[in-house]
Amino acid sequence: MFDYDSELARYQERLWDALDIHPGDRVLDIGCGTGQTTRRAARAASPGTALGIDVSDRMLARARDQAEAEGLDNVGFVRADAQAHAFAPEQFTVGVSRFGTMFFADPIAAFANIGRALRPGAPFVQLVWQARDRQEWATAIRAALATGHPMSTSAGEADAAFALADPDLAVGVLTAAGFTAVDVVDVREPVYYGPDADHACAAVLGLLIARDPLADLDTASAERARDRLRATLDAHDTGDGVWFDSRAWLITARRR
Template sequence: MSDQQGTQTPPSSEPAAGEHATGAAELFDYDAELRLYNERFRAAARVGSHDRVLDIGCGTGQTTREAARAAVAGSALGVDVSAPMLERARQLSDEQALPNVSYQLADAQVHPFPLTHFDLCISRFGTMFFADPVAAFTNIGRALRPAARLVLLVWQDRDRNEWASAIRQSLTAATAAPIPPAPGRDAFSLADPGSTEDILTAAGFTDVTFTDVHEPVYYGPDTVTAFDNVLRLLKFQDLLADLDAATAEQARTRLRATLAAHDTGNGVYFDSRAWIITAHRH
């Protein structure tokens, strides 16, 4: 990590998802993890005051609420497949008295959105897991008016994301062989600009552009907190699931050491890279 990354101020985001006491207490706090990315993403989204915004994979709704605040004469709809996250999103929206925001429990690949209704579709790391990406973006496109904008934030390749490679290596005790992105089923499935542009073009989008974003991701103010946070992520829990007790404890010890090595004194950060993708509905 660079010195610049090591001096970042720890996030002061909306209340952590983990604070929710009605069934969502174990939710990972993606808003804190992605704070620096979110600032770049919000600027790229350029939500207009009259926009009707569709937010795909909204999680606990930070990006949806920010869109709603900008669209003072418009609206924002957040869509996700996680009921606990949407429960938290609704609670926060009620607390913040946002009348123009709503949420829908739905799979964006097949949900019957109102046709040609939205002016802007945004997604912060919420579009990489579609079973059929072309079908999903085609369905989303039907919900957008002609010339509406699409603004996505997606991860670049795994080997450009230290949070994925270093943590995975610590839990598996060996340098993992490169894992090619699996379209529709992988956090890195939209990492390749060529194939992703092909997907969006096939789904009816034009003017596809990619902007490189290089920011650290945050896992907590100290090593102990970061350890608990990382193990809330199912993809890392799964790496421990099939290990015997002794081997699993060795993996946890290596994980603690990896996190300690990334403790800057101002928080535990890992290097990462993403794309901001923009396009227009044909």
């Protein structure tokens, strides 16, 4: 499983700086993954609670194991689609998402459903990726795997990651879904892919951004592409890990 917590470590701190969680809060974490943000929120909210929701069984299993290991009894995790999940109305005082809100089939419906779970005036803080061409991790890996012919853009999760890249679109969606005071801030941080090029290569090859292009190649071409990828990752090895530049939007809003 790809280590998104390590990849997004710099963004985790930017997200946390924008949050204002107090003891007694009830926090909802959308697209919680392995639960790093959820668990941190649970500690800050105690004696309140934190709930993480995600569609990945594997990630949620790790989240639950880690919460148990940390002795947290005020955190929970639910496998469900936040777009349609039947949340109790006005249950949560804070909403948060670290790159977990870009994948909805119907964003307005999804954010409206999330909004109904928040109390009136509750803050919702999220990070989403800016456009693909502002992501060195995406452009450099894509270029390394290119064969000289135009590459088809992968469907599904790989493209959906940029679904809220247009800040005007994001503001419009949230406003239509019942949020107010929507603010979008440009955030730029490097993302981490591993301690060295070998570890980074193994991690990247498990992602859609690499799997889809390689699946279309014959054996020899795929091997050459992997060699180019390894060279690209080696070039981004700073001596303190493999890092790529990236840009995100930090979006804050309040439930109307």
